[in-house]
Amino acid sequence: MEKSFRYIYGPVPSWRLGASLGIDLLSREEKICSFDCLYCQLGHTDIHTTDRGIFVTSEALLEEVAELPPELQIDFITFSGRGEPTLAANLGKVIEAIKRLRREPVAILTNASLVDREEVRTELAHADLVVAKLDACSGELLRAINRPAAGITCEAILDGLISFRRQYGGRLAIQIMFVDENREFAAELARLARQIGADEVQVNTPLRPGGKRPLDRIDIAGVVNCFRELPVRCVYEQPRKDVMPISPGETLRRRGKG
Numbered sequence: 001m002e003k004s005f006r007y008i009y010g011p012v013p014s015w016r017l018g019a020s021l022g023i024d025l026l027s028r029e030e031k032i033c034s035f036d037c038l039y040c041q042l043g044h045t046d047i048h049t050t051d052r053g054i055f056v057t058s059e060a061l062l063e064e065v066a067e068l069p070p071e072l073q074i075d076f077i078t079f080s081g082r083g084e085p086t087l088a089a090n091l092g093k094v095i096e097a098i099k100r101l102r103r104e105p106v107a108i109l110t111n112a113s114l115v116d117r118e119e120v121r122t123e124l125a126h127a128d129l130v131v132a133k134l135d136a137c138s139g140e141l142l143r144a145i146n147r148p149a150a151g152i153t154c155e156a157i158l159d160g161l162i163s164f165r166r167q168y169g170g171r172l173a174i175q176i177m178f179v180d181e182n183r184e185f186a187a188e189l190a191r192l193a194r195q196i197g198a199d200e201v202q203v204n205t206p207l208r209p210g211g212k213r214p215l216d217r218i219d220i221a222g223v224v225n226c227f228r229e230l231p232v233r234c235v236y237e238q239p240r241k242d243v244m245p246i247s248p249g250e251t252l253r254r255r256g257k258g
């Protein structure tokens with residue numbers, strides 16, 4: 001009988017990560033996030049919080065990792081899922097354990113809202129690739145696009161990313177979702193990406209069905225032009241791999257984040 005996974009999903013074909021096996025340390029019916037982004041594929045945030053907690057025990061997650069099929073071919077093991085992965089207080093511990101069990105590189109897709117906390121930076125630093133969201137260059141834009149939980153500020157996110165860059169030897173990518181609200185701020189966002197010292201910038205727009213209209217290819221070409229001094233990947237220009245998920249139901253529930 002086919003093994004069913006509860007906390008692991010995919011692999012999904014990711015334009016940024018190739019064949020990406022997802023790990024969801026939140027794994028609740030409710031979406032748990034410190035943001036409630038206008039364009040979120042997962043719908044409205046049910047639990048809007050900055051409180052970290054244990055949602056899936058490390059033991060339960062690692063049992064699933066040990067049961068992955070030996071023939072599985074993936075490019076990344078990616079922490080993402082139904083919400084913000086840094087809200088899982090066992091994130092660092094689980095990454096360390098997975099790195100002892102598997103040889104694939106580990107990535108985290110984070111909204112960077114908790115990166116001003118030292119313990120979160122230390123945990124993120126266990127990953128080989130951190131993809132940090134930065135859609136806003138002001139508090140006003142942050143509130144308009146990302147609708148953060150109380151206490152999150154644009155300044156704290158920027159300071160946190162700059163501190164993280166100083167301590168982190170892995171690859172740091174800044175991902176920016178461009179929508180009508182921030183398209184005029186591309187040059188300022190490029191300046192911030194350079195100030196942070198990002199290794200690459202991922203220019204995205206909401207192409208999957210959701211609450212926001214994507215920018216078209218011409219608009220995105222204009223945006224990309226602002227980032228020309230940085231290594232840029234653009235959602236319109238990346239090929240996707242053909243991959244078959246090991247757990248189709250669990251994959252579908254979370255596919256919005258791929």
Ligand code: SF4
Pocket residue numbers: 033034035036037039040041042045082083084111
């Ligand atoms: S896009 Fe990501 S950060 Fe934004 S609400 Fe959805 S899960 Fe949270």
